[in-house]
Amino acid sequence: MTITRSETLHTLHIGDSGPKVAFCHGVFGQGKNWTTVAKALASGQEPTYQSLLIDMPNHGRSAWTDTFSYESMADQLAEFLEPHAPLALVGHSMGGKAVMNLALRYPHLVERLIVVDMSPVHYHGIRQFNHLVDAMTSLDISNLPDRRTAEEMLESQVPERSIRQFLLQNLHRENHPEGPKWFWQPNLDMIAANLDSLAGWEGPDGPPYDGPVFWIGGAQADYILPKYADEMRRLFPRTRQLMVKTAGHWVHSEAPEIFIPAIRRFLDQPNHNGVAVTGAR
Template sequence: MKLNFRKSGSGQPLVILHGLFGSADNWFSIARELEKDFTLYLVDQRNHGDSPQDEEWNYSVMVEDLKELLNDEGLSEVFLMGHSMGGKTAMNFAIEYPDRVKKLIVADISPRYYPVHHQKILEGLNSIKLSEIHSRKDADDQLAQYISIPGIRQFLLKSLGRDRTGFYWKINLPVITENIEEVGKALDEDGKYEGPTLFLAGGNSDYIQQSDLQDILHHFPNYEVEFIDGAGHWLHAEKPAEVIEEVRKFLK
């Protein structure tokens, strides 16, 4: 699949993958700083953003999507970074194609299995009747019945597009809803990437815990972990300066 991406900057290539319900847009503010040091590729994964939609959606095909992008761009080796679902894609890619990844950064996700915990979000998104809304406020009002935190609603509604015929989802909401268990799948037990790997964890997030470190060591023996104080799961949005500092320090 030919993924949509935004390329900017100069230097060694750094590919960044967003998380579930997100898009390349989530990283634009950080990109403005990192593109001073790297050639950045901000990628929309399949069924997200402006990339194509497809019935097949799992880490195996997302890994192959990324490989196709690297091949098309003539990139034999890259720095690779992914957040949440994108971190799982990045980990799987590094294990499958270790010679293509110079260094790996995983933002607030571990290799373990995560039970489904997006039911309320999916329920809220599926409740929005696109044919009946006339503004983003209408969509926000409907979503507020399921999700009380405005910042989360604002993030989710970035995937709500609009053209002359009306509103539409940029995410493939039916396929994501049907296959949501794919997102939490653990890495294969035998999977291993021995290159330099940085795990960035939100200090206020429970996605990476001390109990995960042994599992991380099993899959990524050359790893280090940095906890970003005061950050939750969306650490790149909550503490961008700290994330940029850690990325620069690790990649240089």
């Protein structure tokens, strides 16, 4: 595993050989959340794949920005990924909208696309992430003794233990002479100020993306619904879809035994030129 840092995006590189696949996480995620998937793709059956696990802007160890838009996020990704292109892209939630925007605006960079539990629509009335932002910003970390205490403090607002632990991966500690200091890695203020934009979708003008697209979603979530199908097909006509009955929004971590074989099958299949994904090696 190697670490690559551009001026803006922090990235883990897993795998020694094979085509490259870039992974883009959702709100409050980090590139390392894809480690289990990346290691599975890097070993076992042939072909193996190299994975670029990207910390998205304002998350993990990547740089913060003053404003938010999916267009600017796609621009940052395109600049970073161009030396590796064309390659397969995987995006979950916020990352899903970012890679959809990128594929529509920079189709020459994208060999194929995997969108995880997200549609190219504006989600009016979905308040889940508002609640999580409120929980994180209201947590008093100024005199926090340890991470376990932080989890106990979050429990009343975030009763699901798996989601609490997901949020707390963003809580980090630095040692100072006067004692440890805790801080949140994500740019919480910017995220809180742009929740409507995060839920939104403004697709670029232009032709649809004509490469193969695989939607994989959690049937227990509300992000991929039949009413969104027409827009999905209009923008991405070469699409296929899998809904995992047992999973919610974080389908890749909730059902890896289904998710990993499914995306491997898609990656292994020939593309529209009749050859398997090649990408930069």
